[in-house]
Amino acid sequence: MAVFLLLAMLACFGAGWNNVAATDETREFCRASGRMSEDVLAVAAEAVRWSCGDGKFSIDAERALLRFEIHADEPLPRFFLSRRSALAAIHLFAIDRDGTVRRRSIPADSLRSSVAGGYFIAPLPDVTGATRQVIVAVDLPSHRMTLEKGYLARADATGGLAGxxxxxxxxxxxxxxxxxxxxxxxxxxxxxxxxxxxxxxxxxxxxxxxxxxxxxxxxxxxxxxxxxxxxxxxxxxxxxxxxxxxxxxxxxxxxxxxxxxxxxxxxxxxxxxxxxxxxxxxxxxxxxxxxxxxxxxxxxxxxxxxxxxxxxxxxxxxxxxxxxxxxxxxxxxxxxxxxxxxxxxxxxxxxxxxxxxxxxxxxxxxxxxxxxxxxxxxxxxxxxxxAELLERISETDPLTGLLNRRAIEQQFDQLRIEGFTALAIIDLDHFKAINDLNGHAVGDEVLKAVARALQPTLSVRAYRLGGEEFVLLLRGDDAEIQAELRRRAIPAIVANAVTGLERAVTASMGMAVLHGEECFASLYDRADKLLYEAKSAGRNRTRFALKSPPLDGVLSGRAMVA
The missing domain is CATH 1.20.1070 (Rhopdopsin 7-helix transmembrane proteins)
Structure with missing residues (x-):
């Protein structure tokens, strides 16, 4: 559609352009050249200096002269038009058959622009039925087009409907x-x-x-x-x-x-x-x-x-x-x-x-x-x-599919804003013995089953930090219950998923609650100490710190045994 519109516009423009050209009245002229110190009329009187019809134009001389013949049976021109370019001045002469001369000089900066694009327009001295010639003298022309494109016209070039x-x-x-x-x-x-x-x-x-x-x-x-x-x-x-x-x-x-x-x-x-x-x-x-x-x-x-x-x-x-x-x-x-x-x-x-x-x-x-x-x-x-995929891969544990330590460290500040204020560390009891007795392949299956037992939800985020250590981030008033339920589910889910184990797989857990603007490292350190206490107390149990740590640094809390 745009192409057809363009072609239609250009067709109209071409027709208008041709019609504009048809309004030009006098384009045939003779040319001469001279110095600016010479009198224009004296140069005009020397027939030998004029050249007509050869089509050769030069701007080597200081002044270029154009001579237009005026015929009584044609419309009388009123303007001289030509292509714009740098020049010093325009001198216009109307010479009658009885030798009467009317002249007009226009400095370059006073030349008006023509409605014909790229042209200037200069009003001629009065041209009458007795006028024989119009001579245009251009001082210091800088481009041949100013001479080549000059013509006389009775009106500005784009008058009328076509223009x-x-x-x-x-x-x-x-x-x-x-x-x-x-x-x-x-x-x-x-x-x-x-x-x-x-x-x-x-x-x-x-x-x-x-x-x-x-x-x-x-x-x-x-x-x-x-x-x-x-x-x-x-x-x-x-x-x-x-x-x-x-x-x-x-x-x-x-x-x-x-x-x-x-x-x-x-x-x-x-x-x-x-x-x-x-x-x-x-x-x-x-x-x-x-x-x-x-x-x-x-x-x-x-x-x-x-x-x-x-x-x-x-x-x-x-x-x-x-x-x-x-x-x-x-x-x-x-x-x-x-x-x-x-x-x-x-x-x-x-x-x-x-x-x-x-x-x-x-x-x-x-x-x-x-x-x-x-x-x-x-x-x-x-x-x-x-990049997002690589980032997710870099933040995901390849064995269990849970997020890893890098992810929890990057997400912790945002999760804290979202209300995740409790952190639980879960560590499998005697996991080394499972690897030693059953092999690492069985140990990997155990870790996968533990990941399923942790069940991430909107209120619980699960991470594997490495080896047999897992972390939960929780929010809500029942965070303690949600963490404990997951820890207690581990033996049954592992037993159903992995056959051939000689004894149940249990886990110990330490859980701490966020204190104000506490950082991840500090919260993790407190939960880790509670995990150590749970293991020291016989394993397969949880140590909670339900309140913020007191000023003297002594943890308050209680133990829960499965």
Whole structure:
């Protein structure tokens, strides 16, 4: 559904774009060049200096002149429009057939932006039916497109229904770029990965690029043309830089050659520095600066292509989404690179393809992020499950299935909060004799039967500390009874489970009650002393300490014999 919507929007946009082009009135012109110290009208009068129709444009001279012929049978133009780029000033001349000249000079910072995306618009001096020529002089042009794309028009480029349709489509495309930013916010809350932030930076820079490079900027806040020109240069560097860093973070570990991955942050810094320098100092090497600036991005494009090819060769799933999404942008990069560097080629920024690339990039990389999010979440959930399983294994006695000493030490503070305030230590009587007479295999069966006799419940937790020693943690007013019932059940359950024993297996127990914030070690030590007393008193019995220990350290309690 989203694909059909996208195609419909682009079809409308293409129709609107073509209709806008149809409103252009005068695009055929001759060109000349000169110095800023020369009089424009004197240059215009020298026929030898003019060249018409050869399609060759140069910005080597300080001043470039464009001459448009005005025909009486055609609508009279009112504006000069051309692509935005750094320049010093525009001088406009309307020359009548009787030699009358009307002129207007506009410094660069006073040029208005056109509703036609990426263009500036300059009002002409009065053009009448007697006007023969319009001459436009551009001081210090910094890009050939300012000369190549110049034309005269009777109105701003996107007037009428077609222009409004184009702006509405661009506004829709810009709105579509907002959705990934919302998705990224949700992704980042669940998955704190840097590639989510870099994708947000990339999407935001593309969104700003659409606004700045289209008539939306004029409709929203109408900044001067040169301000938008500098902004477009800076945002271009930010877009390339954030795209490189997104690739650096997004491609899975091990799915890209380490050298290529290390190059991507350098490409990001290089792109940003290039754009900052070009925006701040556009006239330092003016005749070649724009071409050199464009050519300087060739290594970045090469590194990106090599990174994608290498990641795809290594089976990167993320690279598949990114390669599809970035293909239109890569084509735009090639077009701008080739037309911007080759002197005889007409410069092209391929804006329609760029807008298509914006949507493809965001659509497919967002799908890739969602896929990566699901994959990483599955991996993390699996790792967490495995860790929990290993932790349970490390806290479980493999013979009896009861928890072990590590578990009781880790759980004790929480269990104390939950009301487990009584601890009982149970030790089998004469267990060594069972192993010696019947063998360790029988001894193991006895221990398993004892574990069943201890019967863990919601109010009773059972642990095996090692050998024949077991621990119970209990809560409730009947903790003493619950512990004693389990101790007394041991002989019968063992006898039913293990045959061939010469005598009953009995157990002794010491039981103590928690004293305030007493730690496990202290409580265990008191119960262990009571166990020792029970064994010393003849075994097969219990020694309870039902109250907290008095200040003099003497245990109060009583014995219970089976």
């Amino acid at each position: 409004m349709r184009s702006l509405l489509v661009l506004a829709g495309l810009a709105g579509m770029l907002i959705m990934p930013l919302i998705f990224n916010a949700a992704f980042y809350r669940a998955l704190r990965e840097p590639f989510v932030l870099w994708h947000s930076a990339l999407t935001l820079s593309l969104l700003i690029t659409i606004v700045v490079s289209s008539g939306l900027s004029v409709m929203l806040f109408d900044p001067p043309a040169m301000t938008l020109s500098r902004m477009a240069t800076l945002i271009f560097g930010m877009t390339i830089g954030s795209g490189a860093m997104f690739t650096y973070c997004f491609i899975e570990p091990g799915s890209m050659h380490p050298f290529l991955r290390r190059l991507l942050p350098y490409c990001a810094v290089w792109s940003l520095l290039l754009s900052v320098f070009h925006a701040a100092f556009p006239f330092i090497a003016r005749p070649i600066q724009s071409s050199a600036y464009t050519a300087a991005f060739a290594p970045v494009l090469a590194v990106f292509l090599l990174s994608m090819i290498d990641a795809l060769r290594r089976g990167s799933r993320a690279a598949k989404f990114q390669a599809v999404g970035y293909t239109p942008m890569v084509v735009v990069g090639f077009i701008r690179l080739v037309t911007g560097v080759i002197p005889w080629a007409h410069s092209s920024d391929a804006m329609l393809l760029f807008y298509i690339g914006c949507i493809c990039e965001v659509l497919f990389t967002t799908l890739g992020m969602a896929d990566r999010f699901v994959t990483m979440k599955r991996e993390r959930d699996g790792a967490r499950t495995e």
